[in-house]
Amino acid sequence: MPYRKLFYLLLSAVIPVLSLNAAVKLPSVFSNNMVLQQRTDAAVWGTAAAGKTVTVQTSWDKRTYQAKADVDGNWKIKVHTPSFGGPYTVLISEENIITLNNVLIGDVWLCSGQSNMEMPLAGWGKIMNYQQEIANANYPDIRLLQAIHVTSNIPKTDLEVRNNGWDVCTPKTVAEFSAVAYFFARAVYEKTKIPIGLIHSSWGGTIAEAWTSYETLQTLPDFAAAAQKIKTAPETDKAGYEAQMKKWEQEKYKADKGFENGAAVWAKPGLDISGWKTMRVPGLWEGKGYPDLDGVAWFRKKITVPDSWAGKDLTLSLSTIDDDDIAFFNGVQVGATVGYNQDRRYTVPAKLVNKGDNYIAVRVADNGGGGGMYGNVKEMFLRTADGQQIDLSGDWLFKIAFSFKDIPPAPQNPQNPNRPTVLYNAMIHPVISFAIKGAIWYQGESNAGRAYQYRELFPAMIKDWRSRFQSGDFSFYFVQLANYMKRADEPSESSWAELREAQLMTTKLPNTGMATIIDIGNATDIHPKNKQEVGRRLALIALNKIYGRKNEYSGPLYRSQKISRDKIILIFDHAQGMTASGGSLKGFSIAGSDKKFYRADAEIKGNTVIVSSKNVKSPVAVRYAWADNPEASLINSAGLPASPFRTDSWEGITKGVK
Known part of the structure; x- marks a missing residue:
């Protein structure tokens, strides 16, 4: 008889099922399918009738482990886990028996942040080669726990998840899972063969203070009052909010010049x-000359279709849009979608399709952050049922209908995720007792306008989590912001550069690591598609620092500078085999005491880079890749890019911004 069946029968013989009233x-x-952290005392907890003894085998x-439920019915038991392996069975019993099957012992990683962590392989993400990647994602030793978007004004005890628990990694389960988390796990697993459990708890467009506890925010003056307000506020006033939103939506349509008397003119x-x-x-309008536009704009495109298409149903695919859209074909609405993370595929009825010229119009509403029609070029098309199609990427007509600055502010959503503490409470606090190996984090875009503030907030959040998790001073690896937006013609200030600097400064915390991706971003897409390399670079850090591999895990990191007459000599760590990708060393600028930066010449010598400019005779400072979307070509022999940096400490543009 198989061991697990015998194990279950023996337990059943000594612990009868008496009642489910106090289950x-x-x-x-x-x-089922969960991963428990290896070589630790892993907590298992739950509820039962007060005073009852719960048994875990x-x-x-x-x-066999036992504990009594306290007066509130809560119990917790720590079970000793061996080195990685499985599958195993865990039985939890009191007046009923819960059997957890197909349990693995391995390493558990918490994966969090905003949309670039949330970005799935398929769905709204459609990462590079997503169809092939999904088809190949048969990794039964990688397990996935997907948190659902929830907010809470006070700490919750249970995480809301899809499918009621853990999934085995298959093409079906991975398609809507975090691409960065999956590729990180795959890279670690392929080198170590250690089962990996991924707890993915992220939310696009969110701010770091939403992921931080009330107690920690009380120590940060910029956030203390707002956190206090959240804690004491009613959890929700859904009816009142909906009534206010209805009035506000009416204000929006009144302000929209694209409508007249309810007609989409x-x-x-x-x-x-x-x-x-x-x-x-495709591309977000922030990178196309409208960096501060939150509001509504319209796009139009004239399409000339073959005569044979007339009178046939067509599929209109608009890839992804941030945030909401209404789509029209020849003046008639054919679809509408709410949410930046939704596919846009609409059916154009045959009666609307004319011979020759036809017109597509899309009303796009952006509620904050990035806005516009973005995503995969290949997913923008007009297609017949038999597969003939017209590419819709390229030039569209564009006109702003109104900015939210022109109308009264929107009512505050009581479930808005961008409020201090509410995501920590709902999506992190429920798992603080679960033993983990470490965390990976990809966030910062939503805090870039307050980059100086992030210098304090981000490390405070990391220390906050470490102080609350059973796993204590766990490893915390994060992704530095990618290059994004229009490339500047000359050296200039940049809030994104200042946010990257805040991230770099956070590596001073112990057991941290940063994956630099300044070379694989996209000027027109805040969600770059090469998530394979992002996950791999995070895995390189873990493989070196945790799993004993000797691989390089960082690009060149600035250590110090030495001024030599009209030149500055920069000294780097992780500098083995430094070279310029593409053959030309770019991205350096240099300034004198007047703080005016000029593009600089740069030359690699060993672990140093020598920087100079004919425009600066007495230099005092150098900056590298200091821009939203910089030129950046310095790499080491591992092909990993140097982190952006500056040698000066002059006041930045986000200093004092709150």
């Missing part, structure tokens, strides 16, 4: 388009 219950982090060592085929601008899509 032992487990939180969502405990389910583990098949890997045939041990900017969607009409015969519209006078004089005064409309041209914008190339």
Whole structure:
């Protein structure tokens, strides 16, 4: 008889099922297919009737553990886990028995942040080669726990998850999972063969203070009052909020010049388009000359279709849009979607399709952050049922209907994720007792305008988590912001550069590591598609620092400078085999005491770079890759890019911004 069946029968013989009235219950982090952290005392917890004794039995060592539920019915038991392996069975019983099957012992990683961590392989993400990557994602020793978006004004005890628990990594389960987290796990697993559990808890567009506890924010003057307000506020006033939103939506439509008396006049085929601008899509409009636009804008495109298409149903695919859209074909609405992370595929009825010229119009509403029609070029098309298609990427007409600055502010959503503490409370606090190996983090875009503030906030958040998790001073690896937006013609100030600097400064915390991706971003897409390399670079850090591999894990890191007459000599760590990708060393600028930076000449010598400019006779400072979307070509022999940096400490543009 197989061991697990015998184990279950023996337990059943000594612990009869008497009643389910006081049944032992487990939180969502405990389910079939789970991963428990290896070589530790891993907590298992839940609820039962007050005073009742709960028993936990583990098949890997045939041990029995017991604990009594307290007056509130809560219990916690720590089970000793061996080195990685499995599958195993865990039995939890009191007046009922819960059997957890297909349990692995391995390393558990918490994965969090905003949209670039959340970005799935498929869905709105559609990463590079996503179809092939999904098809190849058969990794039964990688397990996935996907948190659902939830907010809370006070700490919650249970995590809301998809599928009621852990999934085995397959093409079906990985498609809507975090691409960065998956590629990180895959790279670690392929080198170590250690089972990996991924707890993915992230939310696009969110701020770091939302992921930080009330107690820690009380120590930070910029956030203390706001956190206090959240803690004491009613959890929700759904009816009141919906009534206010209805009025606000009416204000929006009144302000929208694209509508007249309820009719979408900017969607009409015969519209006078004089005064409309041209914008190339896909791409967010922040990188196309509208960096501060939160509001509504319209896009139009004239399409000439073959005569044979007339009178046939068509599929209109608009890839992804940030945040909401209404799509029109020849002046008639054919679809509408709410949410930046949704696919846009609409059916154009045959009766709307004419011979020759046809007109597509899209009303795009951006509620904050990035806005516009962005995403995969290959997912923008007009297609017939038999596969003939017209590419819709390229130039569209563009016109702003209104900015949110022109109307009263939107009512505060009581479930808005961008409020201090609410994501920590709902999506991190429920798992603080779960033993983990470490965390990976990709966030910062939403805090870039307050980069100086991030210098204090980000390390405070890391220390906050470490102080609360059972695993204590766990490893915390994060991704530095990628290059993004229009490339500046001359050296200038940059809030994104200042945010990258704050991230670099955070590596001074012990057991941290930073993956630099300044070379694989996209000027027109805040969600670059090469998530394979992001995950791999995070894994390089873990493989070196945790798993004993000797691989290089960082690009060149600035250590110090030496001024030599009209030159500055920069000294680097992780400098083995430094060279210029593409053959030309770019991205350096230099300044004298007047603080005016000029593009500089740069030359590599060993572990140093010598920087100079004919415009600066007495230099005092150098900056490298200091821009939203900089030129950056310095790499080492591992092909890893140097982190952006500056040698000066002059006041930045986000100093004092709150």
